[in-house]
Amino acid sequence: MSLTDSGSPSAWWSFEQQAGGVLPEPPVLVGLLGGDVNGDGAGNQTDAYLARRATGSSANTSNFHLDVDLSGTLSESDGYAIRLRNGRTLPC
Ligand SMILES: [Ca+2]
């Protein structure tokens, strides 16, 4: 399986199987957008709000997606990183 980065600010990768086996479906596209903590495909004020609301908490199984700097705690630095990505969207 190969991984191809589109090179865009948001990340779209395509996976292609190179040898052996048959993929049951057409190639899979996976979109990742830093700062899109609610997974709606856009970095916006909702993401910033979610981060701000959780500031001061420890990361756990229900809020780990808000710990964008992977520090183990939800802090202003997470909110800042999320706000930096405000306005970005995944390509359709
Ligand atoms: Ca979002």
Ligand SMILES: [Ca+2]
């Ligand atoms: Ca953090």
